[in-house]
Amino acid sequence: MKHVELKSVILPNGETIGYREREGGEKPVLLVHGNMVSSMHWDVLFERMDEVYKLYAVDLRGQGISTYNRPIQSLKDFSEDIKQLLDTLGLKKVSLVGWSMGGGVCMQFAADYPDQVEKLVLLASVSTRGYPFYKVDEQGQPILTQRLRTKEEIARDPLRSIPITDAYRKKDKHFLRQLFNVTMYVCHQPSPERYEAYLDEVLKQRNLLDVYYALNYFNISHFDNGLTDGSGEVDRITAPTLVVWGEHDVVVTKNMQDEIVHDFRGRAKFTVLPNAGHSPFTDNPNELLQQLQSFLS
Secondary structure (H helix, E strand, C coil), rough: CCCEEEEEEEEECCEEEEEEEECCCCEEEEEEECCCHHHEEEEEEEECCCEEEEEECCCCCCCCCCCCCCCCCHHHHHHHHHHHHHHHHCCCCEEEEEEEHHHHHHHHHHHHHHHHHEEEECCCCCCCCEEECCEECCCEEEEEEECCCCCHHHHHCCCCCHHHHHHHHHCCHHHHHHHHHHHHHCCCCHHHHHHHHHHHHCCCCCHHHHHHHHHHHHCCCEEECCCCCCHHHHHHHCCCEEEECCCCCCCCCCCHHHHHHHHHHHCCCEEEEEECCCCCHHHHHHHHHHHHHHHHH
């Protein structure tokens, strides 16, 4: 297996960004993780992806070993970090694989810098119209007609913000494991050793509320998402795009994937990954690798 090294660079904006790099390879691919995880969670792809690919995986600002000197206001801030990272590493053009929130970050980057993106993979991705946060009723059910609007409202969300923030503060791995078992790992769980390492990475996050707010407002479509008019920036994405969704995913919905495909207007291929939830490289790595490598080749 090729050696993987955890490195870091200081960007022009003053943030120190961590990233993992696999030695060797000719075709550069940048892996962009989602919320509550880090570059470590791509380890299965680092271990098993064809050695023709030069793999990088970023720790987004405020997660993993990356600093959080300046709070993010939108996913565009993450996109700008990636721009500065690629420029610092001298990478003129890469393929992007964005998982969950990372899909939104990669879409924003591909819209901002279309000439730097060879191919785009959206893996269990948030929608082009964001990831909504709703008010809840007395039974704890979301009220789909009432969107949360401010950070203060999101911070009081009894379903996500309050319990997860509390778990972070207490370093409560037991709670996080229970949470991931019913959201992330609905088909298969990582090995005990891998799971423990993943949870250590989760607890390094320092920007949960800011990420929630950014996801809630993200909208590069041509539609009003209930909070803001779409920017229409999706039209600037020119890279061939593959949308992959696990058939048992309970974190991002099939409807969100339909929105992506609709907003790309025929420029994105959609595929359903069988026997997989929100962590497809844990649930069905063989099928995922086949689809990824076929598309990226």
